[in-house]
Amino acid sequence: MSASSDPFGTAAIRKRIQESVRETVRDGGRELSFRALGTNCRIFWISTATAHHALVAGVLDWVARFEAKYSRFWPESLVSQINQAAGGDWIQMDPEAERLFALCHELHFLTRGSFDPTALPLLRLWDWKQQHSRLPQPEEVDAARALVGWQKVQRQPGRIRLAQSGMGLDLGGMGKEYAVDQVLQWIRQNGATSALVDFGADVRVDGPPPAGRSFWHIGLENPKRPGSAWTGLGLKSGAVATSGDYHRRFELNGVRYGHIVDVRQGRPASHGICAVSVVAPTCTQAGMLSTTAFALGPVEGLRLIELTSGVAGAIVTNSQILVSRRFHEYVAS
Secondary structure, three states: OOOOOOOOOHHHHHHHHHOOOEEEEEOOEEEEEEEEOOEEEEEEEEEOOOOHHHHHHHHHHHHHHHHHHHOOOOOOOHHHHHHHOOOOOOEEOOHHHHHHHHHHHHHHHHOOOOOOOOOHHHHHHOOOOOOOOOOOOHHHHHHHHOOOOHHHEEEEOOEEEEOOOOOOOOOOOOHHHHHHHHHHHHHHHOOEEEEEEEEOOEEEEEOOOOOOOOOEEEEEEOOOOOOOEEEEEEEOOEEEEEEEOOOOEEEEOOEEEEOOEEOOOOEEOOOOEEEEEEEEOOHHHHHHHHHHHHHHOHHHHHHHHHHOOOOEEEEEEOOOEEEOOOHHHHEOO
C-alpha cells in the first residue's frame, strides 16, 4: 500500500487491532471485543441481518482509521503532523477533520475553556507514565501554560495551524467518546436493531436491550475498590462516561497526581474527587461533562451537571458521594 493511499499508516493500526479481536455469541446477539484507542473496547449488537462479518469488518476498519488519524501517540497521524508543525506551516485537513475540530471549538466554548485540546504541554509536564523524582517547578508550569489556549489554534477552510512552536493538540478529553457515538451510529445504520458500545468504560446504548431485560445495565466502578461497582444504572438509551484519577496517576511523597489537568491552574486537578460519572444523550457530551466536572471540583462540577439540560451525574470524593437531582432516575433497582 502506497503512502498516498494510506497517509496515516492505518494498515499497521488495523493489523494490531485485528490481533486482539475476540468474538462471542450471547444473549441473542454478538459481542466483539478488541484493544484500540489505548483501551479495551467492547461492542454488543442484535441484528436480523446475516452479514455480521461485514459489520465486524466495517467497525474495525472505522476504529483503525480513527486511531491512525487522530492519536497523538501515532507518529503518522494528522494530530502528530499538526503538532510537529507548530509555529510553522499550515496542515491540510479534510471535511471530517474540520467537523471534529469545530466540535472541539464548541466544547471549549461550552465549558468556558475548562476543556482545552491544546493542553498537551501541561500533560507532558505532568506525564503520569513517567517516574517523577520531583514536581514540576513553577517556572516550568508557567512556560507550559503559555503554550496552552485554544484561541491560539488557527483554522481556515481545509487547513489548520498551531501558532507557537511547542504547542500541541491532545484529543484525549473527547476523542474516545466521539468514537463511541460514531461507531454506535454506524452499527445502527448497518443492520443492528440494538447495540451497546463500550470503549474504556465510556458507554452508549441504543435500541431494545437483550430479551428478558427491561433496560441496559451499566455498572459504575468503585474508585476505592477497582473491579467492583458502587452502583448500577439502567438505561433505555443514551450514554454514560466516567472520568477518574485512580487508574492513570503517579504518586510522590504520598500525594496522588492524576492525568486530568486543570488548565486554569496548570496542574493535575486536586479537589478530593476520585471519579465523576455523567449520564447524557451522547457519549461525547457525557465525557466532556465528566472530565470538566472533575477539573472544576465537587461544588462547581455538580453545578455544571445540574445546569446542563437532559443530563445527570454523580461525583465520588474521598469522603462522600454527591449526586445531581435526576441521578436517582437512572439507578437500577
